[in-house]
Amino acid sequence: MERVHDWVKKKPSRVLIITHRNGDVDGVASSIAAKRLILRINRKAKVHLVSPEGTSFQAKRVVDALKEEFIDKIPEDGYELIIITDTGHSSLLKEEVEVIRSAKAKKVLIDHHPLDSSMKGLADVALVDEEASSASEMVLRLFKELKIRPDKKACNSIALGIMSDSQFLTIAKGQTIIAMAELVNYGVDVEKIRSILRYRRDPSEQIARIKGVLRSEFYRSQSWIIGCTEVGSYHASVARALVELGCDVALAAGEIQDGTRGSIRSSQAFYLSSKIHLGNDVCKVLAEKLGGSGGGHPTAGAFNTAKSYDEVKKTFLRIVEDELGERLKKIV
Secondary structure (H helix, E strand, O other): OOOHHHHHOOOOOEEEEEEOOOEOHHHHHHHHHHHHHHHHHOOOOEEEEEOOOOEOHHHHHHHHHOOOOOEOOOOOOOOOEEEEEOOOOHHHHOOHHHHHHHOOOEEEEEEOOOOOHHHHOOOOEEEEOOOOOOHHHHHHHHHHHOOOOOOHHHHHHHHHHHHHHOOOOOOOOHHHHHHHHHHHHOOOOHHHHHHHHOOOOOHHHHHHHHHHHHOOEEEEOOOOEEEEEEOOOOHHHHHHHHHHHOOOEEEEEEEEOOEEEEEEEEOHHHHHHHOOOHHHHHHHHHHHHHOOEEEEOOOEEEEEEOOOHHHHHHHHHHHHHHHHOOOOEEOO
8 A cells, every 4th residue: 555655755856745725834834844854855856835825824924934935826847746735625725726636746645634535536645644733743753754853944843833733732632742742852942933823913813803703693502602703804713712702612704705714613622522523513514515615623624615604604503503402592
């Protein structure tokens, strides 16, 4: 059976590394770490880093701190290897998915999302572990399997991805703590990593969070509070704000040119008690019902669909009711 590192070890000279649209910290960090791995194997390799539609604000801070550069379109080149990181569904690659599909290169997926059928059909080989904190942690595992010590930039990049997706290790499992300890032994300065990830929000994000709260509707089950809000941007940040405010589960979504895009977040306590996996049980199901794509992690998911926000909200609430086995009552 083919393995990821069988293809990495072939010393490819032209490599494309791509993450999902509007790449987040783990998306860009795992891509940068994968680039460092390729360059350790073949220091003359030409490597392009791509994030369709650019990167998120926080991810840009990471890219700048590590002195790397991402482009938003795949440049023409005769790639021998294409690495896709942190991408749970092929639609998250936007129009670039067709470029990847038609390329003759070997396609490798490195991810910690559930392996979606759309990615099975796209990637030739997959390194996937849903128990990993992040795609960055998966790249560290690849370094170890290849018996290559990651350099300083790779270590810092992996640490940034892990810290971001594990909420500064607050939801990290034992294997992730061990991985971070290994990175510290390699020389990673944890305080420096924290300082890169902690930032004063852009005023536009602050305004979106405030608007999101003001526009919210709240529902209650016997044990849980669910929030829904319509906002034009910063959906993940707004959903997190509602959870920080007191919601156990929060939907933040908004209509875009071709439909509705949104994020759903929940508290760790909600997931541990209810066992409702937002990526698999909510976002993916919502997307299937409304003809879109969606997925994510136990406490964080995202989706897009051609339907309206009202249809999304109604479907989301029905799914939550079905999963909880009880009706929700609107309280505000």
